[in-house]
Each structure stands twice: as C-alpha cells, then as structure tokens.
Amino acid sequence: MMKSTLRRVTPQIVILALVLAANFLVFPGFFHVEFQHGRLFGNLIDVLNRGAPTALLATGMTLVIATRGIDLSVGAVMAIAGAVAASAVTGGAHWTLAVLMALAAGAACGLWNGLLVAIFRIQPIVATLVLMVAGRGIAQLLTEGAILTFNDPGLIRLGAGTIAAVPTPIWLWIAVACVTGLVIRRSALGLLIEAVGINQTSSRLAGINARVLLIAVYLVSGLCAALAGVIVAADIKGADANNAGLWMELDAILAVVIGGNSLLGGRFSITASLLGALIIQGVNALILLSGMPVEFNLVIKALIIIAILVIQSPRVRHSLYLLRASTGPVLRERPSRAAPRTRPEKGQS
C-alpha cells in the first residue's frame, strides 16, 4: 500500500522538489532552519506553516471532489468560523468553547451544503455558490464589518504559537490529514466515496447510501474550513471578515488538481492534494523571495501553474511514457510492472 501511494504521488514529489530547488536558487539560505526564541525558524517552516489553511481545505475538498462535487463555500466558511471564534472569545467564552463553536458553525455550513446537494439535488457548484456569496455577509454581520481583535493566549496559540518548537498550524493540518486519511483508507469509506463519484446511480443500486455519504463529505469539508478559519484568525489575533479566506476556495481546488485528482470524481489521493497545497505555497514563497516587482507576482504564478498542469496532462504523460518505453534500460524492467502501471492512469484521466 505504501509503495502504491508513493508511485501515485511521484509526479507531485518531483514538482515540489523542483519548486523548492527554485527557491534555493533564488535564495541560498532557503533550507536553513534554526532554533530561535523557542521556535523553529526558517523558510521551509514558513512553507509548511503558511500552507496550513490550503492544506486543510484541500483535505476536505479532495473528498468532495471525489464524489464529483465541488465546494466553493470554504473561503466564506473560514470567514464565518473566524468571526464566530473571535466574537465568542471577546464575549468572555473560554477559547476551547470558542473553537468548538467555530467548528459547529463550520459543520452547520457543511450540512447545509450537503442537504442542498444530496437531498435537493442541486448541482454542487450552484449549491455551494449560495454560501460562498452569502457566507461572507454572515461573517461581516458577526464582526459588524470591522476587524474583531482578541487577546486570548489560548486561541492565539492555535495560529501563532508553537508546540514542541513547531508552529501549531503545522501540527493541526498534519493531524487532520492523518486522521482523515486513516479513517478513509483503513475502512471501506474511501472506496464507497469513489464509487459514488464514478457512478452515483449504480453505487446506490449496489446498496451504498449515497445521500449520507454526500452529506458527510460536505460536513468534513465544512469542518476543515472552520479549522482553517480559526487558524487564520488566531494568526493575526483578529477576525477579518472582509479578507479571511478570500479566494482560498480556488487555491484549495487548485491544490486538488495539482494533486492529479480528477474533477470528474472517482479515484482520489489526499496525500497528493496535500503535496499540491505545499507546491502552491512553495510557489508563493518563491515569488516573495525573488524580490521581483509586484506586478510580476500573478504572471509568475500563472506560468508555473500552467507548466505544472501541462506536465501532468494525459497527452504529455503518455508521450513521456512512450519516450521511456522506447529507451533501452527501462524496457528491460518493464514486463513485471507493465500491467499494474497502466490501470491507475486510466482511472485518473
């Protein structure tokens, strides 16, 4: 199992390595990590830390996309969750209660999306668009349009603090990804989600409760978004309803796509999506470190992402495959691997 996962995510690992190498070329001190003022300090840590919101969103988004859905509301849910946590904590609640309330708000948002998609059968892109537009308004209502600041050390630690010298957000996204991954892959859940994504009707006929599964994946996505929202708010000690999570849904979808997951549902890999999130953050770090004029920011990002997606396109992959097949050394070891190798490619295209 480990080996097949590794083979599945090889392209993403190679791309991530290339992006990090580019960072190193731009700024030779990139891999330098030091222990400073009780916390690990370095650009690599920043990539892991700043990638936390995207990684969390990508975890939930992967499951949603695997069911052939999409969740556009995650950015707005982040804003709502941040606003809920901030207003609870400024209202005198203990920070753990504030976090629970934020998660509950996220779960409620996810449930709403799930109901619209699974019960009312509204297309996911339309169903989640509702909350994407309205959600930010709800968050602004909670904060009354201003940045709601707080000084609760417990809540702040979630975003800006450290556990064992490592920034807390890193622990959080890795923990969430591991728990989700284990629950889904150690049980049949993952298989069932894939089945629903490939063909909902036949999976239902086969006895899978597609409705409950659909609601569950949107619920998980809402919870992930809520946690990301709490982290983002805790990081700046304030809930910024206008800007928190703005356009993050697009980064999350991009992470899933860079992870080689198909938007048409079916087979998925959370690990690959997480690598996708790190790749995006690596590119962001590259832009900041390069010191180029700001007007180039989006152009550089666009070019790198186009390159990544073209490299992953079925046609280029096939050409690479043919190129490798036509050279000598690879051919010799081919017979034993040829059969299992072609199958995953088909499922992903």
Added chain:
Amino acid sequence: MTILKSLLASAAILVPVVAMAEGETVGFSQIGSESGWRAAETTVTKQQAEERGITLKFADAQQKQENQIKAIRGFVAQGVDAILLAPVVATGWEDVLEEAKDADIPVILLDRNIDAPEDLYMTAVTSDQVHEGMVAGNWLKEAVAGEECPIVELQGTTGSSPAISRKKGFEEAIADAPNLKITRSQTGDFTRAQGKVVMESFLKSEGGANICALYAHNDDMAVGAIQAIKEAGLKPGEDIKIVSIDSVPDIHLAMKAGEANATVELTPNMAGPAFDVLEAYWKDGTMPPKWIQTESKLYTSDDDNAAIYESKKDLGY
C-alpha cells in the same frame, strides 16, 4: 410644463434655505461597507450632521453604482438641500449629476474624484495620497537623521490608486536622502494576514538586522508585520522603525506600546469640510474651489495615543 414644475420645485426648495440658516436636509450616498475606514467615515458624517443640526438622509449603495444613481435620483425627488456622494467608480455620473444640477442641488464628492465636467459638482473633498506618502517619507528621513537605513515596503493591492500614489509620494520624499533606500517591496494586499506573511519573508531574505525601517501603505499591514517581527524575536518600533498610513485605532494601540513609530492620518472626517463649504454657500453663496484637500496629519509616539485610540475605537473601524 415640466420645466415650470421643476422651476417651481427648486424655488420651493430654495426659499426655506434662504429663510433659515439651520435645519437643512442633506442626502449622503455612501459606497457600502468595504472597509473599516469607510464605516468610520459613515459614523463621522452622521456625527457631523447631528452637531450642525443638519438632517442627514443616508443611502448605502452596497458597492453598486446603479444604487448610487437611484439614491441621488431619490434625493433629488425628495428635494434635499445638498447631496454628498462617495463615488464607487469614476465614470458614468454625467446624467444623474445633470439632473441634480437642473434641480439646483449642489453635489459634493467625498474622498474620491470622478471623470466628469467640473461644473456638475460643487467641489471634491479628498485626501492627497501622494502627499500622505511624502509625509511618511519625511518623518522617516528626520527620524533616522542621516544614518544608513535600508527600508522594506509593504505595498497595497497591486494597481490600486492608493498603492501607486503612496509609493510615489514616499519615494519622492526619500529621493534626496542617499542613506535611505528601499531594499524590498512587495504587496500585502492591504490586509493584516498578508502583511504578516510578507514581513516574515522579508525578515528571512534580508535578515532582521539588515532592515532598519518598514513603510506600510496602510496600518493593517503594519499591524500584521509587527506580529511577524515579534515572532522573529526582534523589537518592532526599536529594532525596526515602523511608519504607516491611515491612523486606525489599532495602530495607536501599537504606538502606545512602543511597537510602531508613526502613522499618517487619512481622516474619516470628509463630511466636516463639506458641511463647512455648504454652510458658507447657504449663507452668502460663496463658491468653494473645485478641490478641498483634507489634512494628512502625522501622529507619532509623542502623541497621546491612548486618548486617540479611545476617541477612534467606537467609530466603526
């Protein structure tokens, strides 16, 4: 017939205006709630109107020009004595302003200008954003007093007019000081979160010891950057001097704590000068100049920042 009607209507409006100095009605078409500053502007406008005994009719346009046009038509129909307009965009105002002009209702633009013939509005009350940048630059020039000082800059949203103007003004102010040099400049999108992220990157790529000052195009980014500097184990305000623009309450809190050094105010009181102009016009028909520049006041740690924070915190920032 309609001309006669409107003439009668405007005469009917004008007569009570001449008759009494107070009790006028002013319509205010606000853009919407796009930022804390705008919320503060709305609050201050309402306060100013109340102090002067002016009845304010407030219309929130929710960031849509068509709502603003509807609001202005509504004000004209109600026969208000003057209209304040914070225009959401620069173009497309000719027709509706023509209508206001035909009804003899003076229109004053607040905090943004428009592309329209000057005779369609009475005056525009705005800040000079290039000047704001210059005030910030001049403060820093004096503060470092000739010492070598590499500066990092947090720009506003790429391509936005405050970002372009504030950058330009600051660069002009430090142009004659060879000891001041911008070594890194990136956009922080005017947000706290991005200000923090970009500052983290600056601290690593330049090294905290090689940064003498931070210039942020708004206070929110500076507040984010202050946290990044603290997390890197440096003292904001001492190790790295911080100057920013806007004067929002939280930066005064930071200045009180010695974590920021200076801020240039973008006053939310655009309505005050507008009402001054209107009162003078109502009194003896004085026409103001076409542009009234608001003061870009500099606040430093020498000011009573606790008091400023208290006075600003309830304005809705």
